Amino acid sequence: MKYLYEKDLRQMKYTILTSTRHDETVRAIARRLEMPDAKLRMILIRRLDMSLLENLESRWQMGREHADQNDQVAQELGCELFTRFIPLVDPDVMRSICDETGRMIGDGSSRDEALAKGRARIREAALA
């Protein structure tokens, strides 16, 4: 929606993301999603508001401790991590990615291959 007094917050959001701890977190998330740092930074700036960006490091820390503890495939894909802890992907889309990956593994596909395809779909969904 369009606000009457809307400011362009991109520069301020970028400043938040380039502080020492935030930069480390962005690099860690980018490594996990196998995507370039700059592209992830762009997605984060577009999708998250300022307070969520400020809290990115804490949410990443808590997500690694508490997210997807019962499901191995969901944990490797970051099902809960990238929807509820760091909301990069729509929960319904993520659910379908996780189900699809689980089905591929069940059908006899290689686990690594299925997970790689799942991660590629997560990247696409985050970029959409």
Add this chain to the structure above:
Amino acid sequence: MKKTVDVSIPLGPMHPCWKEPVRIKCETAGERVIRTEVELGYMKKGIERIMRGRPWQEVMFLAERVCGICSVVHNMVFIEAMEKISDIAVPPRAAYLRVVVNELDRIASHILANFSYCYTIEHETLAMYLLNTRETVLDNLERITGSRINTAYMIPGGVRFDLLPEDATALLADLNKVEDEMRRYTRIFETGPLIALRSKGIGYMSREEAIRAHTVGPTARASGVEDCDLRLRHPTYRDLGFTQITRTEGDNFARVMIRFQEVFQSIDLIRKCVENLPEGPIRGGGLCKAGETSYAGEAPRGELTYTIRTDEYGRVLDITIRTPSVMNIEACAHAMITDATSIADVTSTFISSDPCIACNER
């Protein structure tokens, strides 16, 4: 995700209920608030950048200027981080005096937070009573440290001033007065029908949501998060038999009540310290050295973390401060206020999480 919105209501950056400038954008459908977004950047100080490259003697004064409400704990956490890097031991008397000053600061902060909440829900009588009592606490801080706000009381290896016997007597007498008054105010808050209407069941945050956003301090403890008070791991507090207070309601009422309860706990801790104050020096020796550490302490609003890298002269090469408001404000915007039944509850819920914009923006 797109949502149908009736009206977008911006609150702030200048708002009569807020102590500091911040803008909350509320997307509403009728009276219901669908979601909110907190927009920051109205008072960025860039204090971490100013600190870099400076000797610890200068950074110490800058650290307590991060926040004007809980300045003592910024001083304490920075100094304890420097002590951790440099293996500096603190004499027992100084350790106890640190707790006295830190807890006085916590009482002042909690009373101010509850004042703001009562003022926001239009209970001005109780708000003014609380502000009056806070003055007594600040007078004691001034008596011990020489200053009401930026005390610079703690230094590596000890504290700057001893507690004189006449000051200890006056402190204990004032604590009795504060305790009596706070008991009365807590009863007013607990039993007030207007307060219950505006506070109970409003701004609910579940334990899971609190954990997800890494909520800290009284805000987390009011949602039933256990083992989240860092005083449980501090050696001096352990020595004093500290235990965490937790509530399970997770609403505005619980957040304010937990601060009232913690005021009484702080009063007991100060009494214990003064009555069992060890004899001995208040300053040990020690030089600040090169090293790197991440050290956290319990501020009035929750976990405060300093990550510091120093050189062999004690100059701060790199510093990052993670303040509790970073987590609490985000949890407030995305969990407590989301799907609020009335726009009138946005301000009171925001204030109930005790947001400190100065800390958040640093």
